[in-house]
Amino acid sequence: MTDASQQAAATPQSEPGDKIAVAIRSRLTFNLDVDVVVVGGGLAGLTVARETARMGATVAVLEARHIGWNASGHHLGGVMPGFGTSITDLIARVGIEDARELWNLSKEGANYVRAASREDLIPGITLREGALEVSNVDSGDQLVGRLQMLNEDFQTEVEGWQADRVREELGTRRYFHGVYYPGAFQIDPRKYARGLADLARREGVRIFEDTPVISIDPSGIRKRVMTPSARLRASHIVLAGNVHLGTPLPRLADTLVPVWRHAAVTEPLGSRLLELMPFRGVVSDTDGIDQFRVFDGDRLMWSSPETAWDLKPARFTAAIQRRIATVLPKLGKVAIADTWSGVFGQTVHGMPQIGQLRPGLWVASGFGRQGLNTTAMGGLVVARGMLWGDDRWKLFSPFELVWAGGSSGRVVTQAILSWSRAMAAGAGALARYREGVRLKERQREIRLANANRQVRARVAQRQNAGPGRNPPPSEPVRSPPPGATDGNAA
Ligand SMILES: Cc1cc2nc3c(=O)[nH]c(=O)nc-3n(C[C@H](O)[C@H](O)[C@H](O)COP(=O)(O)OP(=O)(O)OC[C@H]3O[C@@H](n4cnc5c(N)ncnc54)[C@H](O)[C@@H]3O)c2cc1C
Known part of the structure; x- marks a missing residue:
């Protein structure tokens, strides 16, 4: 023809x-x-x-x-090394040598996207560096092991970020530590x-x-x-x-198993977004629940709910708005410009x-x-x-x-999706509650230590004054106001 x-x-x-x-x-x-x-x-x-x-x-x-x-x-345009399954599961399944080879292939895939994503090849692709994987729970001990494994065994450049840094960069207290991938990047998904x-x-x-x-x-x-x-x-x-x-x-x-993931982009949010969230890479949590990034200067692009059924994307506008308000409460309710969905195939x-x-x-x-x-x-x-x-x-x-599992597999998948989101939300809430309790304990310890210091100072004063001498009137024992810390509390 x-x-x-x-x-x-x-x-x-x-x-x-x-x-x-x-x-x-x-x-x-x-x-x-x-x-x-x-x-x-x-x-x-x-x-x-x-x-x-x-x-x-x-x-x-x-x-x-x-x-x-x-x-x-x-999609959201986030490009990272790895697969949809964890490295530890990969090692358990195929052993360290093959897991390393598979991981290297996954890096080769990311390099391929990077090489294709040049402005002279795809105009407007707007490649930006960096991706941050954040944890919903406080498992900082495991972080060290994970960093070592990624850096040494899998030759992948990563940095561990403490909770304070993650929270400062993202403008939320929702997350604990994070793994930053300087070699990961994001592109314009359109x-x-x-x-x-x-x-x-x-x-x-x-x-x-x-x-x-x-x-x-x-x-x-x-x-x-x-x-x-x-x-x-x-x-x-x-x-x-x-x-x-x-x-x-x-x-x-x-x-x-078909899994529909729903996503949205907000209306421009102006300088308040940039002031609240200085981080410019793509962010995802370790439970695979939320993924977001700053897009088009001052908009937020967000993907979150997943379903095992094809439902109209507009049905998820309110859900995504609520999700943004939950994760970034300082941003409050944001106006959504567009909502969409895509389905991907999940293997067992x-x-x-x-x-x-x-x-x-x-x-x-x-x-x-x-x-x-x-x-x-x-x-x-x-x-x-x-x-x-x-x-x-x-x-x-x-x-x-x-x-x-056919259609019954989809019912099970929907149940697992709902269950894993609920579990992740529950684990996150528990971790933040524990953190609150630890903070209060630390404040109590500080108040007690201050009180003891003052008591010891008064006793020393009395002893220095010696028998028969009248000690000068001492300060009453004061506790620091609730909420004060010595600057070390996590
Ligand atoms: C909201 C969302 C956000 C995402 N964000 C990210 C992200 O940030 N980073 C990331 O790495 N991944 C992300 N993903 C996942 C990623 O988009 C998918 O894994 C990937 O695009 C799948 O590509 P594919 O070619 O396999 O499938 P598809 O995009 O589904 O392409 C398959 C094509 O085959 C065609 N086809 C099927 N059967 C036939 C047939 N019989 N004859 C002719 N044509 C046929 C279909 O029409 C379709 O166009 C995201 C996914 C979604 C939904």
Whole structure:
């Protein structure tokens, strides 16, 4: 088909509430033979496509709707090393050596996003440095071990921040200590997916939107892919459809639990936001409940509630407002400019699905709520595995495709989401209560120590005055007013 006929298949792109839509998208209406077909034009699919094209393959991306309509265009733009599961769980599962290799791959993914996020490559991407992971509870003892592990065993530059510093930088007493990642960064979430698609096109990738894949036949050397109005043949198929994959391989889609995460951006808050919260990086808590950052100068971008069901984003406006007021009480109730949602696929073990299902049939999916570095890494690993025979994708083999429980799994997930939020809120409240009790005890100790000092001073005065001499009238014993400290109380 010619460019002219491709233009004829182009449709204007607009979706209600979608602020990142672009003007034109082209649908596939003709049969095509390529080396690689990528199913899904999210960050995972676009990275595989861009990388395989750079290695010299002919590549087509088939996207059911349009680039970035889901999670890939509606995230918060925070890019960190690691996965959606903790390092300790990773070590327990695969041992320290493989955990280290996996972690290095996750760093490579973050580096990939950084390299692509240059203003000359993606104008307006606005890369800002730094990310802070804060703790809801006071587990400062574990902090030292975690810093050592990240710095020494996993060669990741991190700084431990005491509670006082975290609270000063964020303008809230909500959190305790934090781990600061100077090498982490944030990008404009509205720009990355479209920018990556443009970079892939520059390498020769052909991207077709409004083109759902309805079935695949992965047998034989040349595999077949069916869309409503065209048939493709390719040597490799990459399934990068996240939770929407559907009919081409329903059993694969069943290994993911869909989790909708809801987010909002406030109206401009002016200087009060910047005075309250000097920190400019992205902030997330260790329980994965809240994630936020200053955006567009003086707005706050916030993602928090999660549900196992697709509900209208507007329903979460009030919930996010309440969440902001709870975490940043000095800010009070803020006006919300926009609310949105995206769904990501959560695996049972928390690790992405990366690898070869059968010769020539690859998967890059299940990236969870930490998908920016991991989709990039997944794209690189699959592209290299496919065309260079690099077998590092096998590092993901211990994380099998486990059935996620279908609709009953979603009920359980909703219960777990509600339960884990309640547990985290309860643990946070208890930690802050304990901190309050410790502070009061410390104040009591200070008052007692002062009283004892004064008593000892009076006794000494009396002794110095000697027998028969009248001591000068002494000061009455006074306690410091409640709330006063010696400056050392935590
Ligand atoms: C509110 C929110 C905030 C987030 N914040 C962050 C963050 O700050 N940092 C971070 O690292 N991660 C974050 N994430 C997670 C991250 O956005 C996702 O993990 C990542 O975008 C997933 O990318 P993907 O390509 O796997 O999936 P998707 O974006 O869902 O893309 C998959 C695409 O495949 C297409 N598709 C599916 N089936 C077919 C088919 N049969 N035929 C054709 N096309 C098909 C779909 O239409 C879709 O466009 C956030 C997520 C949300 C929702």
